Amino acid sequence: MSIIQDFSGYNPTWCPGCGDWGIGVAIKQALIQLGLSPSSVAAVFGIGCSGNMNDFLNAYAIHSLHGRALPNAIGIKLANHRIPVIAIVGDGDCYGEGGNHLIHACRGNHDITVIVHDNGVYGLTTGQSAPTAQKGFKSKSTPTGILETPINPLALSITSGATFVAQSFAGDALHSIAMIKAGIEHKGFSIINILQPCVTFNKINTYQYYLQRVYKLDENYKKDDFKTAVQKSLEINEEKFPLGIIYQVEKPSYTDQLPQLREGTLVDKKRFTDFDKITKLFI
Amino acid sequence: MTDFTWLIGGEAGFGIMTTGVVFSKIATRSGYHIFDYVEYPSLIRGGHNAYEVHISEAPVSYLSPTIDILVCLNKETYEKHKNRLTSSSLVVLDQDEFEIGEDIKKIIIPFKKILVSLKGQPIMKNTIALGASIGILGGDINELIKLISEQFVKKGEEVINFNKQFVQAGFDEIKKNYSDKILNYLVKKPGEAKLVLTGNDAFALGSVMADCRVYSAYPMTPSSTVLTDLAAWQEKVGMVTRHAEDEISVINTAIGSSYAGVRSAVGSSGGGFALMVESLSFTGITEIPMVVFIAQRPGPATGMPTWTEQGDLLFSVFSGHGEFPKIVLAPGDNEEMIELTAKAYNLADIYQLPVIVMSDMYLSESHKSITKKFVDEFVVRYKVNRGKLVKNPSFAKASEGKLNYLRYKVTKDGISPRLIPGTSGHFYQANSYEHVEDGHTTEEAQPRIDQVNKRAKKWATYLKNDFSLPMVYGDIKNSETVFVSWGSTKGIVLQAQKLLKTKGTDSAFIHFNHIYPLDKEKITELLNQNKKYILIENNSWGQFGKLLTMETGVEIKERILRYDGRPITAEEIVGKILNIKSQITNKS
Numbered sequence: 087m088s089i090i091q092d093f094s095g096y097n098p099t100w101c102p103g104c105g106d107w108g109i110g111v112a113i114k115q116a117l118i119q120l121g122l123s124p125s126s127v128a129a130v131f132g133i134g135c136s137g138n139m140n141d142f143l144n145a146y147a148i149h150s151l152h153g154r155a156l157p158n159a160i161g162i163k164l165a166n167h168r169i170p171v172i173a174i175v176g177d178g179d180c181y182g183e184g185g186n187h188l189i190h191a192c193r194g195n196h197d198i199t200v201i202v203h204d205n206g207v208y209g210l211t212t213g214q215s216a217p218t219a220q221k222g223f224k225s226k227s228t229p230t231g232i233l234e235t236p237i238n239p240l241a242l243s244i245t246s247g248a249t250f251v252a253q254s255f256a257g258d259a260l261h262s263i264a265m266i267k268a269g270i271e272h273k274g275f276s277i278i279n280i281l282q283p284c285v286t287f288n289k290i291n292t293y294q295y296y297l298q299r300v301y302k303l304d305e306n307y308k309k310d311d312f313k314t315a316v317q318k319s320l321e322i323n324e325e326k327f328p329l330g331i332i333y334q335v336e337k338p339s340y341t342d343q344l345p346q347l348r349e350g351t352l353v354d355k356k357r358f359t360d361f362d363k364i365t366k367l368f369i
Numbered sequence: 370m371t372d373f374t375w376l377i378g379g380e381a382g383f384g385i386m387t388t389g390v391v392f393s394k395i396a397t398r399s400g401y402h403i404f405d406y407v408e409y410p411s412l413i414r415g416g417h418n419a420y421e422v423h424i425s426e427a428p429v430s431y432l433s434p435t436i437d438i439l440v441c442l443n444k445e446t447y448e449k450h451k452n453r454l455t456s457s458s459l460v461v462l463d464q465d466e467f468e469i470g471e472d473i474k475k476i477i478i479p480f481k482k483i484l485v486s487l488k489g490q491p492i493m494k495n496t497i498a499l500g501a502s503i504g505i506l507g508g509d510i511n512e513l514i515k516l517i518s519e520q521f522v523k524k525g526e527e528v529i530n531f532n533k534q535f536v537q538a539g540f541d542e543i544k545k546n547y548s549d550k551i552l553n554y555l556v557k558k559p560g561e562a563k564l565v566l567t568g569n570d571a572f573a574l575g576s577v578m579a580d581c582r583v584y585s586a587y588p589m590t591p592s593s594t595v596l597t598d599l600a601a602w603q604e605k606v607g608m609v610t611r612h613a614e615d616e617i618s619v620i621n622t623a624i625g626s627s628y629a630g631v632r633s634a635v636g637s638s639g640g641g642f643a644l645m646v647e648s649l650s651f652t653g654i655t656e657i658p659m660v661v662f663i664a665q666r667p668g669p670a671t672g673m674p675t676w677t678e679q680g681d682l683l684f685s686v687f688s689g690h691g692e693f694p695k696i697v698l699a700p701g702d703n704e705e706m707i708e709l710t711a712k713a714y715n716l717a718d719i720y721q722l723p724v725i726v727m728s729d730m731y732l733s734e735s736h737k738s739i740t741k742k743f744v745d746e747f748v749v750r751y752k753v754n755r756g757k758l759v760k761n762p763s764f765a766k767a768s769e770g771k772l773n774y775l776r777y778k779v780t781k782d783g784i785s786p787r788l789i790p791g792t793s794g795h796f797y798q799a800n801s802y803e804h805v806e807d808g809h810t811t812e813e814a815q816p817r818i819d820q821v822n823k824r825a826k827k828w829a830t831y832l833k834n835d836f837s838l839p840m841v842y843g844d845i846k847n848s849e850t851v852f853v854s855w856g857s858t859k860g861i862v863l864q865a866q867k868l869l870k871t872k873g874t875d876s877a878f879i880h881f882n883h884i885y886p887l888d889k890e891k892i893t894e895l896l897n898q899n900k901k902y903i904l905i906e907n908n909s910w911g912q913f914g915k916l917l918t919m920e921t922g923v924e925i926k927e928r929i930l931r932y933d934g935r936p937i938t939a940e941e942i943v944g945k946i947l948n949i950k951s952q953i954t955n956k957s
Contacts, residue, residue, distance in 0.1 A: 369394075369397075
């Protein structure tokens with residue numbers, strides 16, 4: 087059984103009060119509660135304040151390029167489908183630069199867990215607007231207000247084929263732990279969009295802002311119904327933020343569907359040497 | 370000695386490509402060697418397709434300037450290729466469809482009538498043409514029937530028998546009307562088993578031999594058949610291929626799988642590789658092994674997708690932002706493709722860096738026969754070398770969050786021990802930021818200098834242990850002219866040397882396939898003799914020449930460059946050499 091120190095690397099450099107603190111603790115707690123150790127989990131970090139968790143969280147890890155964490159995570163899973171793989175990314179990272187990868191990771195139902203820090207801004211580059219920023223949001227890169235409408239990460243994921251889509255709030259660590267655990271335990275593609283106040287660059291989507299607008303899904307909510315889930319996910323367009331598992335269904339994951347992985351992982355298998363099976367095709 | 374060229378042409382979308390491969394295989398099964406080449410536009414229907422096969426008793430790796438048998442499934446084939454006919458060439462056509470000039474030796478095959486009487490689809494003209502071709506060349510119809518049966522084995526007896534009729538009909542037309550013209554070029558003779566491979570097939574085969582377990586790609590001509598080969602074999606050999614959403618995802622998938630411990634590769638053409646380049650730099654700093662296959666085509670941008678060029682050499686050599694070592698190889702033919710592909714996987718593992726294997730449309734899509742013996746012997750000779758991959762680490766385990774394993778340990782040879790993720794008691798991060806020895810991020814000066822120097826040392830280690838000098842064909846000492854070239858031009862330059870020899874000119878040829886980095890001292894010595902050096906490249910800048918100058922200071926002034934999308938020919942080289950010679954004679 088691991089303890090929190092096992093997962094703790096360098097001391098975080100996040101701003102005091104940043105939502106990332108809550109997310110960082112929630113991830114470690116979820117991993118501990120799942121019985122994992124830094125040796126038995128693979129984590130891929132994007133680039134941004136969220137991705138800087140690479141130095142604060144111990145695991146077999148890749149600190150990737152901006153936007154590219156998801157294909158790295160997919161690659162790890164192809165090579166070793168028995169190791170849990172999580173991708174720790176930001177909104178600009180996953181919904182902007184890496185948006186195409188998100189869509190296709192959902193389509194493939196790749197068995198990875200994507201934890202998105204959604205704060206509406208690019209923190210590390212000092213506060214330009216992110217794809218989840220609300221229309222009209224003023225930032226250094228959009229001084230007269232952003233013209234684009236925000237991405238709806240929940241609706242996008244559900245309609246792209248994700249089999250687990252959840253939302254939590256960085257201010258509610260216990261709920262975030264539960265969502266992360268459920269995501270990792272889910273077989274197939276899981277995404278947890280975590281609403282995270284950026285205390286330095288986002289003066290709109292503050293703790294107060296979210297506390298007034300988040301609510302937990304009740305027990306009777308039908309998370310396995312596609313249409314209900316899409317409808318629920320659209321509420322964020324009206325600045326209402328449901329917390330919980332918005333959508334979850336069981337479907338074979340990508341690696342489940344590969345007959346060559348039935349016996350074991352790629353990394354553990356024996357080398358193929360019966361080359362006549364291939365050369366005969368060319369005679 | 371049998372040595373002839375057969376060309377079949379017709380409208381795109383009518384099965385010319387498959388027909389050509391069948392013909393090549395009949396030739397090799399009958400005991401001959403082949404080299405073939407396809408010309409096609411970037412279209413699925415419409416436009417012109419041409420498939421030519423050079424058949425010889427001796428190994429062959431170039432195209433002949435003349436065509437001996439021209440099979441025209443439409444008039445355009447004749448119009449496009451008639452300038453390569455000689456007085457003894459035969460032209461196969463259906464006069465019910467079109468007429469050609471009187472002074473040509475014609476073989477009339479009533480394709481249209483046969484199709485109608487046997488109720489065949491227009492695409493089956495090819496099958497008739499194959500029967501007729503085997504007939505006129507004195508080949509064995511049973512070999513052809515056997516091959517067709519193998520091809521349609523999954524579709525059942527009925528389909529096989531249906532196809533047989535068309536083969537037989539074409540063959541019978543020859544027996545009936547042209548028995549006096551049969552050439553006996555394809556008479557079956559004993560010979561060792563051969564494989565009919567494209568350069569792409571050779572890369573795919575080399576990858577399987579080298580134990581590649583993940584191949585990730587996005588279709589892009591002329592690299593796509595590597596993906597389709599490996600996708601077809603993946604369950605059999607136990608690997609995974611991924612056709613990702615774009616080339617950025619392609620390389621990052623392979624980075625993930627390589628990090629996780631399996632040999633991984635990606636493939637594309639120049640445009641797709643351009644999208645991968647940021648991530649190539651990522652493999653540089655994280656020191657994750659990666660094999661990258663680039664099948665070049667003429668650019669810039671979309672360029673001429675289905676034609677050939679060696680225009681991406683400097684781009685590949687200098688690809689990626691920042692300073693990090695990489696290795697670039699460029700095989701000259703199928704045998705080299707198999708050897709260097711398998712070597713690339715070893716180099717990637719030993720030096721923990723990206724290794725680029727360069728091809729081009731000419732090498733990637735032309736079939737060249739190689740003996741099965743070559744492959745069998747190579748399998749025995751080749752050893753998988755995973756370098757400093759640590760299976761059972763002896764160093765102390767991590768405790769309370771403190772690492773004892775140093776992924777980026779500074780070593781004398783620049784290479785650090787690599788752990789497979791999942792190894793219990795340890796962990797580490799592959800960090801795209803500059804890092805200290807244990808992988809954590811740093812912006813301090815000294816660790817930065819240490820890591821830059823460590824990575825750079827890998828080049829010196831490579832040059833000492835694994836770099837190969839270029840092959841020299843002919844004797845530099847006794848030759849006035851020394852050709853310098855790289856990659857796929859090999860077979861063409863070798864043929865040019867032979868032709869020059871028949872004209873009394875001795876030449877030497879320095880063929881580079883270990884392109885970058887180069888051993889300055891040894892290369893300079895080769896290029897500093899008092900000889901007329903001639904650079905031959907399939908591009909307009911003489912890119913390899915520029916690289917040589919950059920690396921050695923030597924400048925090769927005489928250049929033969931071709932950049933119209935077509936491969937250089939031996940005749941072109943000979944013509945230019947003789948021309949230069951006569952100019953010199955005239956001056957004196």
